[in-house]
Amino acid sequence: MSDEKLGRYLEMLFAWNKGAGLTAFKDRREALLRGVGTAEAALPLLPNLGTVVDVGSGGGFPAVPLAIRRPALEFTLCEPAPLKAAFLRAVSRELDLRLEVVELQASEFLRERPARFNAATVRGVKLRRPLLKSLRRSIMPEGTLLVWTGSSQAPEYETALKELGFLPSPPLQLKEGSLLLAASVPRGTIGR
Numbered sequence: 001m002s003d004e005k006l007g008r009y010l011e012m013l014f015a016w017n018k019g020a021g022l023t024a025f026k027d028r029r030e031a032l033l034r035g036v037g038t039a040e041a042a043l044p045l046l047p048n049l050g051t052v053v054d055v056g057s058g059g060g061f062p063a064v065p066l067a068i069r070r071p072a073l074e075f076t077l078c079e080p081a082p083l084k085a086a087f088l089r090a091v092s093r094e095l096d097l098r099l100e101v102v103e104l105q106a107s108e109f110l111r112e113r114p115a116r117f118n119a120a121t122v123r124g125v126k127l128r129r130p131l132l133k134s135l136r137r138s139i140m141p142e143g144t145l146l147v148w149t150g151s152s153q154a155p156e157y158e159t160a161l162k163e164l165g166f167l168p169s170p171p172l173q174l175k176e177g178s179l180l181l182a183a184s185v186p187r188g189t190i191g192r
Helices: 002-020 028-040 063-069 082-095 106-112 129-138 154-163
Strands: 050-055 073-078 099-102 117-123 139-150 178-184
Touching: 002 028, 002 063, 002 082, 028 063, 050 063, 050 106, 050 129, 063 073, 063 082, 063 099, 073 106, 082 099, 106 129, 117 129, 129 139, 129 154, 139 154, 154 178
Parallel strands: 050 073, 050 117, 073 099, 117 139
Antiparallel strands: 139 178
């Protein structure tokens, strides 16, 4: 069933792409390798149940593949671009996924509607300190922040995460030189 949903998601992604500018992936093979494959690398780091906030959801990577593979998780997707948000809502309806799409910048959403999430995912978004602080306040103790990034940005992000009280794990090497950074919020702490 999840492979069927994944196939339908990719069909929708490329059907909507020309008008909505959802992805730079040229074809299904590239989307599977660089989009789905790198998203699924995070599966062992996510809880089976709970809530996840996705920052700058765009065309749905990594949130949609993760929601397909972990149907018990509830995802909140922050996507300020109206066409991209409309696409994500269509995917949620068509594939019957637990996705709430908010048409706001993540920093604005986290400020307006503070919530406590079990995890947060970030891909393709520059992690500036104010956003990291907002995420730190919004992730529950023992929750996880997952960041897909290039190797050149990783040291800067790791330093910022440590300074904000996250506990980073060693980066996971992904395809084509990208990395998956995972950092947890220590038990017994309250968001800063």
